[in-house]
Amino acid sequence: MPGSELLSDPGTDGHAAGGGSARDSAAVGAGLDALDTPTTRRRPLWSRVLRTGVPPLVALVATLAVWQLLWSAAIWSEYKLPAPLSVWHEFTKVVASGEIWGIVWTSVHRALLGFAASVVIATPLGLLVAKVRVVRAAIGPLLAGMQSLPSVAWVPAAVLWFGLTDATIYFVVLLGAVPSIANGLVAGIEQVPPILPRVGCVMGAGRIDSARLILLPAALPGYLAGCKQGWAFSWRSLMAAEIIAVSPQLGTGLGAYLKEGSDFNSMPGVIAAIFLILLVGIGIELLAFRPVERRILRSRGLAVTT
Amino acid sequence: MTVTIATTHPHAQTPPRPGRDAPAARLTGVGKVFGRGADAVTALTGVDLRVAPGEFVVLLGASGCGKTTLLNLLAGLDEPTAGRVEVAARRPAVMFQEPALLPWLSAVRNVELPLRLSGVGRSARRQRAGELLDLVRLSGQANKRPHELSGGMRQRVALARALAATTNDGTTNDGTGGLLLMDEPFAALDAITRDFLQAELRRIWRAGDNAVVFVTHDVREAVRLGQRVVLLSSRPGTVVREWTVPEDHTDADRATLTEQITDRLREVISTHARV
Numbered sequence: 190m191p192g193s194e195l196l197s198d199p200g201t202d203g204h205a206a207g208g209g210s211a212r213d214s215a216a217v218g219a220g221l222d223a224l225d226t227p228t229t230r231r232r233p234l235w236s237r238v239l240r241t242g243v244p245p246l247v248a249l250v251a252t253l254a255v256w257q258l259l260w261s262a263a264i265w266s267e268y269k270l271p272a273p274l275s276v277w278h279e280f281t282k283v284v285a286s287g288e289i290w291g292i293v294w295t296s297v298h299r300a301l302l303g304f305a306a307s308v309v310i311a312t313p314l315g316l317l318v319a320k321v322r323v324v325r326a327a328i329g330p331l332l333a334g335m336q337s338l339p340s341v342a343w344v345p346a347a348v349l350w351f352g353l354t355d356a357t358i359y360f361v362v363l364l365g366a367v368p369s370i371a372n373g374l375v376a377g378i379e380q381v382p383p384i385l386p387r388v389g390c391v392m393g394a395g396r397i398d399s400a401r402l403i404l405l406p407a408a409l410p411g412y413l414a415g416c417k418q419g420w421a422f423s424w425r426s427l428m429a430a431e432i433i434a435v436s437p438q439l440g441t442g443l444g445a446y447l448k449e450g451s452d453f454n455s456m457p458g459v460i461a462a463i464f465l466i467l468l469v470g471i472g473i474e475l476l477a478f479r480p481v482e483r484r485i486l487r488s489r490g491l492a493v494t495t
Numbered sequence: 496m497t498v499t500i501a502t503t504h505p506h507a508q509t510p511p512r513p514g515r516d517a518p519a520a521r522l523t524g525v526g527k528v529f530g531r532g533a534d535a536v537t538a539l540t541g542v543d544l545r546v547a548p549g550e551f552v553v554l555l556g557a558s559g560c561g562k563t564t565l566l567n568l569l570a571g572l573d574e575p576t577a578g579r580v581e582v583a584a585r586r587p588a589v590m591f592q593e594p595a596l597l598p599w600l601s602a603v604r605n606v607e608l609p610l611r612l613s614g615v616g617r618s619a620r621r622q623r624a625g626e627l628l629d630l631v632r633l634s635g636q637a638n639k640r641p642h643e644l645s646g647g648m649r650q651r652v653a654l655a656r657a658l659a660a661t662t663n664d665g666t667t668n669d670g671t672g673g674l675l676l677m678d679e680p681f682a683a684l685d686a687i688t689r690d691f692l693q694a695e696l697r698r699i700w701r702a703g704d705n706a707v708v709f710v711t712h713d714v715r716e717a718v719r720l721g722q723r724v725v726l727l728s729s730r731p732g733t734v735v736r737e738w739t740v741p742e743d744h745t746d747a748d749r750a751t752l753t754e755q756i757t758d759r760l761r762e763v764i765s766t767h768a769r770v
């Protein structure tokens with residue numbers, strides 16, 4: 190039905206149709222734009238804080254309450270399950286003596302260095318695996334398999350090769366983090382919709398321009414997810430290495446501090462160490478990865494706005 | 496009511512905008528076969544087509560008529576296995592069914608991309624992209640990201656980007672205009688938005704000097720937009736017949752022409768049932 194069109198087309202309707210119908214068309218267009226534009230409503234700050242801050246707080250309080258109850262029921266002896274308060278005293282003791290900063294810094298700077306080195310190694314490796322077919326066929330499955338190999342399995346070998354030195358620790362951290370980051374980048378590149386490189390191709394983008402302006406930015410969410418997992422893996426590999434490879438020349442990191450607690454049969458010390466390890470993990474996630482991730486996902490319309 | 500509709504057959508075309516000699520695109524005996532041996536699939540065979548500078552040609556056909564293959568050949572993404580493909584523009588611009596915008600770039604940066612790839616300076620391309628967004632009536636949305644725009648607005652950004660790509664070599668005014676290839680660009684939109692975008696495309700095409708090759712399977716869309724409608728058969732695709740759409744036609748003309756083309760299209764499709 191030709192008469193059913195909503196808009197008169199100034200072109201096909203002859204010369205009579207002038208500014209009037211063009212103005213109508215503009216008005217319809219503006220109306221469509223106004224109706225169809227996705228609306229995003231941001232909640233007020235207090236509401237967001239309430240929604241994101243309160244649930245974890247409630248969970249924490251509930252955990253402490255259950256713990257306190259179990260302890261006061263005295264099912265297990267004191268050296269197996271200490272009171273929350275005695276763990277708190279152990280914790281404040283390390284904080285008060287200032288020992289804590291040395292311990293945390295020893296571990297965190299190792300993890301950061303190891304992670305940075307992993308990113309530097311894994312990024313070109315991931316690019317090679319994703320883009321060069323022979324390399325992919327050769328080491329792709331190995332790289333994917335490496336992710337399921339616990340990196341703690343490398344500690345004995347590393348101790349035999351490098352002795353009780355920093356090299357042992359970095360070796361284990363690298364083997365933990367590199368496969369994750371490289372696999373993340375490979376997955377990120379694989380998930381780029383094929384239409385995007387095609388668009389680059391029809392606009393005349395060369396290989397380098399296409400990689401720089403289209404492929405890498407498009408793969409960024411996957412790469413970031415890989416980095417996040419890589420950080421988690423390097424942190425736990427580090428803890429494994431520090432617990433197993435203990436020596437005075439390695440200094441006291443969080444792993445060694447945990448081992449010390451266990452050696453002295455001090456359950457509060459062990460639990461305090463576990464909390465510290467957890468705290469650092471959560472802290473890095475919340476302070477470093479979360480903001481970057483939100484920014485990247487939100488700019489692509491992928492993040493849920495709360 | 497008598498309606499005269501000019502119809503021309505293949506090999507006997509007259510360019511609707513005479514005065515310029517070199518065509519925007521010319522296909523001579525073009526064939527395309529995918530694969531070889533027993534598995535070979537003939538997508539196109541013996542296609543002759545001439546697109547005059549500034550002309551709006553619509554390619555119409557059912558599934559399997561090789562429309563997309565034909566556009567790929569024109570875009571230079573693929574090589575024909577027979578015949579010759581000549582395109583005047585250095586690089587034709589292509590618009591797909593999806594907007595295919597880069598989701599991390601704002602609307603204006605998406606439009607700038609083809610200019611950036613051909614080395615246009617920052618301020619020049621920012622200005623050109625602004626003009627083009629103005630042309631598609633999106634100047635107020637320049638800094639929005641694709642996910643903040645509606646489907647129709649995204650497709651208009653894609654149109655602005657394609658227009659940027661037709662003039663991206665810096666030597667725009669050599670008198671020939673560019674070539675814009677459109678692969679069912681409005682097929683995924685709702686009816687109201689599609690209707691609006693068809694009117695917009697007509698307006699924008701009239702304002703510029705680009706030739707358009709527009710692929711669709713919608714007869715009404717073809718008659719509404721094109722100066723010339725080319726019907727392709729399916730498996731293998733080849734030109735069956737062409738119709739010239741009169742410039743100053745009435746609604747009744749259009750209805751008759753649409754009916755006539757639809758009948759022919761049905762005939763072409765039903766031949767496949769007998770095989």
